[in-house]
Amino acid sequence: MPGNLPPETASFVGRERELGLLHGLLRGQRLVTLTGVGGVGKSRLALRAAANARPHRRDGVWWVELSPLRDPELLTATVAHALGLAHQSPRPLDEELCAWMADKELLLVLDTCEHLVAACRHLVGELLQSAPGLTVLITSREPVGSSGEKVVEVSPLPCDGPDSDALALFRARALAATPQAAAAFADPEGAAVALEVCRRLDGIPLALELAGARMRLWTLEQMAQRLGVRFDLLSDTTAARLPRHQTMRTAIGWSHELCEPVERLLWARLSVFTGDFDVAAARAVCSGGPLPAGRVERVLSGLVAKSVVRITRERGAGARYRMLDTIREYGQDWLAELGEVRTLADRHAHWYAALSQAAERGWLGPGQVDWYRRMTAEHAQLRTALEHLIGSDPAAALETAGALWFFWFSCGHVHEGRGFVERALSAAPPTGAAYTQGLWALGLTALVQGDLETARRVGEECARAAAALADPEPELRAAYLLAVAVLMPGDPVRALALAGPRARAGHGGRTSGPGWLLCRLATAYALCDLGRFEEAMHEAGGLREACAELGERWLRAYADYVLAVAALGLGHHGEAARHVRAMLSGKRLLGDRFGIALGLDLLAAAVAAMGDGELAARLLGTGHAWWRTVGRPQMGSPSLTALRDEGERQARAAIGDEAYENAFLGGASAPTG
Structure with a gap:
């Protein structure tokens, strides 16, 4: 069955009524939006409902996580990539997406849309108009406001007795934290205290999960007492109970206070990451002051134990971590209080800039598949880094966007890459090696999109810029770009003159470098077009051997x-x-x-x-x-x-x-x- 639903990371509790409602709505409505406060469980409910709907969708159920996305201009590219569309055409991407989806019968889930409401409203409207077999399920803290939208408010879990869903979730998370909690919940008095904790927390799932994680340190009675003091101090005496969004903030603040000072510091600093991240990035970006690099992993483990940070991929596969949006937002507030927002954003951006440079150096080598997987996993962080660098360090932005040529050109991110490279080129000085590399990356994206006139024009500019550098590698790369730009429309003779053996020898350079190898590829294909198949096999065979050695x-x-x-x-x-x-x-x-x-x-x-x-x-x-x-x-x-x-x-x-x-x-x- 086609689709890309992520796995559920924890047991699912309750929500039978909501799932039944969604089962009917997703078969009769074309746009359904789940709304509710942060932490109420919109995404978990959407994931379970989408999984239940999968057998009824011929073309699958597709999940698009929008939490890490900050630039509305990249919304369509993000949706297209999640659906498996590489988009290597010069046509507007929204047109391509609408055309591709026109005959599909699928469920599209857009998760966490509140920061992109206008862009989502526009895109969803176009898609629903173009694709009669499409159904869209959205999670957002507010409705999108599209025509025909059916809004379902997700309420907290009920706390109405010993069999309530809220108590079941609290118990499950407490037992996950410490099996010794079982005895406390089995005791009638303990169960009553636990139910009071659930009521204090308004039945909000994230608040219950945070409380459950504290059970490895406290008894139920201690938790109820300390939680009661915390809420009594912050409650408005004229109100019977706190509004739900304030309950959530209070519960998170309570968890924050119960962290060690160094854990609070890491919590704040980790909020710079959009999407998931690994230990190496956390260590490089978040260490400093009272948090030396050697302690980051241990402190991070403490935040995982407290349910502040979640593991999205287990350690055996290379652990990756993330914060839920509500918890991350709290950390961002504290990062601002610490006065470290710009410092951490700079560290984050330059860490991923350095990673991009390392990936380019390793791309044509034995680690290529690992680099492909690594950079794919870091996609959200790369976007965040480039956005920051374009505004704060244009030269570094251009170096990074150019270094990622392989990611844009070879890994299916052509549309997005072209946009970043164009922005970086316009912001940086038009001279030097980074500018030449940026031109080359731009030409490659235009080439794969079939925009051959732009590729040829950029290739000519790239060749002129490369000639001024006295470095054969940029010259060879420009030669490849120009050769393919004339080869594709049907001029193999010109392509051979630009990239053939004589032209390569004239440039010099490393025979194992990207420019030389790519020129060999262009040469071999040009020879095929000319009907010189024996020569083409010799050239391609030599290229294959060189690549195998690498x-x-x-x-x-x-x-x-x-x-x-x-x-x-x-x-x-x-x-x-x-x-x-x-x-x-x-x-x-x-x-x-x-x-x-x-x-x-x-x-x-x-x-x-x-x-x-x-x-x-x-x-x-x-x-x-x-x-x-x-x-x-x-x-x-x-x-x-x-x-x-x-x-x-x-x-x-x-x-x-x-x-x-x-x-x-x-x-x-x-x-x-």
């Missing part, structure tokens, strides 16, 4: 692709199929949707040439589905289009039009996630 996978897969094209041109159809299957294996490993779409077209051509028209048709259908997630099919390239069309012609000739259409539709319905 332990690199992404570029090696493209070498396999060219080897397949050349083998097909020579009539070696089985060899072509073997090469392209190797190519697809590498592309799937790195999530390169553009490469997968290319490879499926080529594999279809190879198997069609071997006489298997049905498999070719299915592959072309699957390729069509992948191209829809990428953008412009075949990049508008005449040679790529001709290759795909020849595969279709041979498949139709082998099995007939009706069988072809049936097999094609079967392939097109295959999931692309």
Whole structure:
């Protein structure tokens, strides 16, 4: 079943009435918004309701977490990426998303929208108008205000007796903190005290979880007494009870007071992170003063034990942590009180800038797959860092955006990358190595989008800037950019002159550097376009060997692709199929949707040439589905289009039009996630 629902991180308690209501609403309403105070459990309820709805959605249930997003301009890109759309087209992204979703039957969940209400209202309106099979479920502290929106207010858990949901949740979290709490809850007097704690906390799930975590230190009686004192001091004597949002803030403040001073400091400093983070980042960004780097992990473990911080991925897989929004907001207030907001934002941004530089250095090497996974996990933090640097340190912003060329170009973030690079280029001085690298990154994004005129123009500017640096690597990178910008529209002769062996030798440089290797790729493909298949196989074979020596996978897969094209041109159809299957294996490993779409077209051509028209048709259908997630099919390239069309012609000739259409539709319905 397609979709991307995150796993539930804790047991789910109660909410039977709300789940029943949502079950009906999600089958009859197209837009449902769950509202309520922070910490009341909107996201948990939405996740469970979405999981229950999954069997009824042909095209799956898709979860988009918006909590880490701060720039409304990136909302559409965030939704598209969660759905698996790489968007490598120059068309406006909202148009691409609407077109892709038009025939889908799916449930889209937008989680935590209160800081993006206007942008969400606009996007949801467009999507619902374009896609009659779409249902949208939103969580937000306030309604979105769209036409047809059905608002469901999520109330706290009931605290009306010994079988109440609030007491069940409190008990579950207390037992998770210390199994010794079981005896206290089993005792009737203890259960009555626990129920009073639940009532004091208004049945708000997050407050109950924080209280449950304290049970490893206190008895129920101690908790009730101390909690009562805390609330009595802050309650308005004219009110019967605190408003729920104030109850939540008071409960968090109570937990804050019960932390050690060094835990409070880390709590405040961790609020600089959007989304999840790892220990290394916490240590680098949050240490200092009374919190030395060597103590950060231990203090962090203390905050996990108190339910202030949650583990989102277990230690065996490389632990990652995050704060719930309500707790993070409290930490941000304290960070402002400490006067450390700018300091921590600078540290955060420069840590991720340094990580981006390290990732670029390691990209063409044996750690490539690990870097792909690492930078994908850090996506939200990279955004936050770039946003801060563009406003505070434009030179560092440009260096970072340029260093992330591989993330934009190779990992499916072309639209977002182009936006960041353009902003960084406009804010920084138009000279030096960072500017040249930024131009190159911009040209790469335009290239993959099929905006070949911009790619050519930027490539020419990049070549001029590189020539002034007396460094062969930027010159080789510019040569590759220009070569592909003229190759795709159909000028392989010019591409060969720009990137071929003679041109590479004229620039010099490392034969294992990205510029040299990419020029070899452009050369090999240009030779294929010229029908010089033996030479193309020699060039691509040398490129593949060089990549294998480096332990690199992404570029090696493209070498396999060219080897397949050349083998097909020579009539070696089985060899072509073997090469392209190797190519697809590498592309799937790195999530390169553009490469997968290319490879499926080529594999279809190879198997069609071997006489298997049905498999070719299915592959072309699957390729069509992948191209829809990428953008412009075949990049508008005449040679790529001709290759795909020849595969279709041979498949139709082998099995007939009706069988072809049936097999094609079967392939097109295959999931692309």
